[in-house]
Amino acid sequence: MRTTQALFKLRGSIHPEYFKGLARDKDIVAMPLPKQLCVSMAQHLGAPAKPIVSKGDHVLKGQRIGEAAGFISAHVHAPTSGTVTAVEDGPTVTGTLALRVVIEPDGQDTPANALPPIKDWTTAGRDTILARIADAGIAGMGGAGFPTRVKLSPPPDKPIDTLIINGAECEPYLTADHRVMLERAEQIWQGCEIMRSLLGVKTVRIAIENNKPEAIKAMQTAIAKADGDVAICILKTEYPQGAEKQQIFATTGREVPSGGLPMDVGCVVENVGTTYAVWDAVVNGNPLIERVTTVTGHPVAEPRNVLARIGTSYADLLAFCGGLTCDAVKIVSGGPMMGIAQSNLETTTTKTTSGLLFLEASRVPEYTSMPCISCGRCVVACPMDLLPAELSNRIEAGDYDAAESLNILDCIECGCCAFICPAHRPLVQHFKMGKSRVILKRRQAQTKS
Amino acid sequence: MSNDTQPYFIVSTAPHTHSGSSVRRIMLDVIIALMPAVLASFYLFGWHAVRLTAVCVLGCVGTEALCRRLMGRDLGIGDLSAVVTGLLLAMNLPPALPSGMALVGCVIAIAIAKQVFGGIGYNPFNPALVARVALLMSFPVAMTRWHDALNPARWLGFAWTVPDATTTATPLGLVKTALTMKQPLPLTWDNSTMLDYLLGNMSGCIGEVSALALLLGAGYLLFRRCITWHIPVTYIGTVAIFAAILRVVDPATNMPVSFHMLSGGLMLGALFMATDMVTSPLTRRGQLVFGAGCGLLTILIRRWGGYPEGVSFAILLMNALTPLINQATRPGIFGQSRKKK
Amino acid sequence: MDWMPVLITSGTIGGVGLACGSALALAAKFLSVPEDPKIAELEGILPGVNCGGCGFAGCADYAKAIASGAASVDLCAPGGPDVLKKLAAATGQEATATEKQVAMVLCQGNEHRAVHKHIYNGVADCNAAAMVAGGDMLCTYGCLGYGSCAFVCPVGAIAIKENLATIHPELCIGCKACIKACPRGIIRMVPESRSVHVLCSSKDKGPVAKKACQVACIGCKMCVKLGGEAFEMDGFLAKRNYAIPATSDTAIEKCPGKCIVKIGASEATTQTAPADGAPSGSHA
Structure with missing residues (x-):
């Protein structure tokens, strides 16, 4: 049987209400081209890409419009054919400004065909495939947006023996990965084989939470003929099973050391969407210019899993899903646990936009500055075994040194602590502040010495 | 200047969803859990239990509101924590305690043991216990004037005006007196007395006597x-x-384990006072x-x-040690604790 | 009455006290670390507000640094020319008194004038608010009004009124603590004698700035035309050149954004040295 149960229980977790039913059974639908696409140059972790087109240029679908700026960076491609109307600063998901290329589609969707398909990737050679993944501008589509090429070429002193495909989708509401697994299981498996040969590993674990039985079934069928140590790893439905370190622990029992990376314990974790994108780039020669985004939430008229071009504005996405039926008071890019709240609908989708969530007033928690009552629930819920209550008190008092010694840098900002805090303390915000202060302090100490 | 063209959205850091728990809800649960014991105290000690409970709850809430107002802060009584303190304080008082003394206890609990430190969440000691101990030191006679539960006059009250005629010592008091006087154990311990103790038919503080009611409430909290x-x-x-060890070593002067379980304030203390979140350690x-x-x-x-x-x-002393225990029992974090062997 | 116990008790306690006191006195004499008397003298001159504006951990630390020659005598902002003169005399260093500088918030966007971008829910601190979606004001340059500057001000010279920080120039001691605390970098040191200021920090183009705030500089250059060298442009933002006095009120009256204001009496016609070197560059 090619199915295993998770080996290890998370060290801390929560059980939020999932509301996956809103969009779980909706097929992926391709959204027609909007009137305008604003493609951000900062869609991935690391240095933003440098735009290589200027106002007035005509671009073709899949043409490279942004050049990777450095090793940890990724190319950006035109999502459709059309005219560049501006290269300007625009708001990103986090509210900061970054360069973006605004394209007015010509409606022809003429492809550039810059990347020839590699039908027989088994004989193409490792470097060719890696170059293709870089040329297609693929970055982790789970949320962090780490450039995939970098992840798939670990340094020789870090031997990799396990490839983990992350299909946990532990964020409530979101169903994009679920639908991708359901509708594109075979392609995911092919992408998985490509990455497996790149890394030279035998062991593959496809981690899926047990609240997605259909996806588990689909993936089981897809891997039926696979050889080697390949298995679906069924995870208990709890948050944060999809967090990289937690998932490695659950599937293999290995603990990524504090401050370390998955490759330190011989693992590479890739999201199912990324895996599909790798297949698409290698076999079809398609750069990453579109992705599946779940548009959901109770106020949305018709929650859907939308296949939208990168650069589609949130307003257009919402309109495609029928608009709102009642007042939404919060817009979240991503899931409710780790997503980023937006000021307005002007933001546009990126390679990492897994969901667009609208929340009505009754479901939005209010953070207060009430004191901690030391109930200890956050300590139990923390999957990293930190002491959120004490950390937050220290940071509130401005004692960043104490926060550092309490391992604040190991916080993964999963939000479990703030989710269960009865005093509604803004714990994650405290930790974000604390982390940035500690990192700044370390950097200053480094430059001094 | 308002922007009329589009509505404002709320923006905060993640998470954007919440378990729905709240301090108020926790306090409400504690109040619900205390209800069996409170009702038992009404039945066992009659009018005096009702009187003390009412005085303490109103006294604590009033003191809290007054303190907050004097400090120029939000009233803060909506979180119900003052109600819990009031109930717990009342349960820790002997039935005949005059209302005025109970009120003094309320002021000590809320003003000195809680608000001076900054209010809910900042108090190092359990407020109700601080008040109880302060009362015990200040009014030693009144705080140790005990009456049997189910005293026939409990709903009328005249019997209480001639206290010496009706007072009885608590079981633990009897044992202590015997110990200090080097006399044999004063109590017989059989199944029927055990049942009486379980139900609360003995003398003691109004809320501590009925172990059964307290266990019921603790079950709800769990x-x-x-x-x-x-x-x-x-x-x-x-x-x-330790009671078992003592009993085995010297059965002549030590009561059996079950007596230690059911007498005095152990159940109330272990189930409701020691488990106070603010003053107990964070980690398991x-x-x-x-x-x-x-x-x-x-x-x-x-x-x-x-x-x-x-x-x-015991609980107050351990409260004082709580910060130290917190420091000493910090968990090893993920990625550091279990190094590869 | 039996006096004996009283005598014994007082004798014992007095004796113990005397013994301990003598021990302490001896210890103070023989174990004392020789300290430069200069440090004590310099510390006496310093105002003792321990604001940290000089870059040292309090007045005592600064006094030590001066005595050891590690610091110059002109770093104490709260002391002003008096302290400078005394320090210079005490150390024999030469120092020319510069005019006292006070901090000024270059923004007038209070809750009625500046447009909100969203409703912020979280830690009430400017740095925290700025981290979440870039702050809750549409203007990305303006005051957030959560009072991080007021929190660090050692003398309570900063008031938050209607979500806008305002610094009292008479109370300000010039320690620059607020400048470090402000995530927007809109607090600047200005010469105390100058009363005309451009109270806007928005570098946005006119239409964008105007949309975000009623009292924004739209970069029309009117002040440069009318006020001469007292004003200068930095892109789309007008700035005050404090080296040149602004003697005429026409720029104030004609400014379409109403972001040039006069606080206090008119400026004298004499020239003063510019504030902390260059007049621009307050943005971090």
């Missing part, structure tokens, strides 16, 4: 996950172990240490201390 088993089990367990390991420490101190005071009962002192 079910609601407001408390965990760690502190009550280690607390009661430690008392049981810390809670185990805390519970064991409370148990050890309780049995030490009961057997060798100057007072017949040591639950209040």
Whole structure:
């Protein structure tokens, strides 16, 4: 049987209400081209890409419009054919400004065909495939947006023996990965084989939470003929099973050391969407210019899993899903646990936009500055075994040194602590502040010495 | 200047969803859990239990509101924590205590033990216990004037005006007197007395006598996950172990384990006072240490201390150690604790 | 009455006290670390507000640094020319008194004038608010009004009124603590004698700035035309050149954004040295 149960229980977790039913059974639908696409140059972790087109240029679908700026960076491609109307600063998901290329589609969707398909990737050679993944501008589509090429070429002193495909989708509401697994299981498996040969590993674990039985079934069928140590790893439905370190622990029992990376314990974790994108780039020669985004939430008229071009504005996405039926008071890019709240609908989708969530007033928690009552629930819920209550008190008092010694840098900002805090303390915000202060302090100490 | 063209959205850091828990809900659960014991006290001690409960709850809420107002802060009584303190204080008082003294207790609990430190969340000691101990020191006679439960006059009150005629010592008091006078054990211990003790038919503080009602309430708190088993089990367990050892070593001067379980304030203390979130350790390991420490101190005071009962002192002493326990029981974090072998 | 116990008790306690006191006195004499008397003298001159504006951990630390020659005598802002003169005399260093500088918030966007971008829910601190979606004001340059500057001000010279920080120039001691605390970098040191200021920091183009705030500089250059060298442009933002006095009120009256204001009496016609070197560059 090619199915295993998770080996290890998370060290801390929560059980939020999932509301996956809103969009779980909706097929992926391709959204027609909007009137305008604003493609951000900062869609991935690391240095933003440098735009290589200027106002007035005509671009073709899949043409490279942004050049990777450095090793940890990724190319950006035109999502459709059309005219560049501006290269300007625009708001990103986090509210900061970054360069973006605004394209007015010509409606022809003429492809550039810059990347020839590699039908027989088994004989193409490792470097060719890696170059293709870089040329297609693929970055982790789970949320962090780490450039995939970098992840798939670990340094020789870090031997990799396990490839983990992350299909946990532990964020409530979101169903994009679920639908991708359901509708594109075979392609995911092919992408998985490509990455497996790149890394030279035998062991593959496809981690899926047990609240997605259909996806588990689909993936089981897809891997039926696979050889080697390949298995679906069924995870208990709890948050944060999809967090990289937690998932490695659950599937293999290995603990990524504090401050370390998955490759330190011989693992590479890739999201199912990324895996599909790798297949698409290698076999079809398609750069990453579109992705599946779940548009959901109770106020949305018709929650859907939308296949939208990168650069589609949130307003257009919402309109495609029928608009709102009642007042939404919060817009979240991503899931409710780790997503980023937006000021307005002007933001546009990126390679990492897994969901667009609208929340009505009754479901939005209010953070207060009430004191901690030391109930200890956050300590139990923390999957990293930190002491959120004490950390937050220290940071509130401005004692960043104490926060550092309490391992604040190991916080993964999963939000479990703030989710269960009865005093509604803004714990994650405290930790974000604390982390940035500690990192700044370390950097200053480094430059001094 | 308002922007009329588009509505404002709320923006905060993640998470954008919440379990729905709140401080108020936790306090409400504690109040619900205390109800069986409160009702039992009304039945067992009659009018005086009603009087003390009302005085303490109103006194605590009033003091809280007054303190907050004087400090120029939000009233803060909506979180119901003052109600819980009031109920717990009342349950820790002997039935005949004059209302004025109970009011003094309220002021000590809220003003001195809680608001001086900054209000809810900042108090190092359990407010109700601080008040109880302060009253015990200030009014030693009134605080140790006990009456039997189910006293026939409990709903009328005249019997209380001639206290000496009707007062009785608590079971632990009797044992302590016998110990100090080097007399044989004063109590017989059989199944029927055990049942009386379980139901609360003995003398003592109004809320501590009925172990059964307290256990019922604690069951509710466990079910609601407001408390965990760690502190009550280690607390009661430690008392049981040491009581058993003492009984085995010297059965002539030590009462059996079941007597120690059911008498005095052990149940109230272990289930409701030691489990107070603010003043007990954060981590599970810390809670185990805390519970064991409370148990050890309780049995030490009961057997060798100057007072017949040591639950209040034991918990307060361990409250003082809570920051230290927190520091000593910090968990090893993910990625550091279990190094590859 | 039996006096004996009283005498014994007081004798014992007095004796113990005397013994301990003598021990302490001896210890103070023989174990004392020789300290430069200069440090004590310099510390006496310093105002003792321990604001940290000089870059040292309090006045005592600064006094030590001056005595050891590690610091110059002109770093104490709260002391002003008096302290400078005394320090210079005490150390024999030469120092020319510069005019006292006070901090000024270059923004007038209070809750009625500046447009909100969203409703912020979280830690009430400017740095925290700025981290979440870039702050809750549409203007990305303006005051957030959560009072991080007021929190660090050692003398309570900063008031938050209607979500806008305002610094009292008479109370300000010039320690620059607020400048470090402000995530927007809109607090600047200005010469105390100058009363005309451009109270806007928005570098946005006119239409964008105007949309975000009623009292924004739209970069029309009117002040440069009318006020001469007292004003200068930095892109789309007008700035005050404090080296040149602004003697005429026409720029104030004609400014379409109403972001040039006069606080206090008119400026004298004499020239003063510019504030902390260059007049621009307050943005971090």
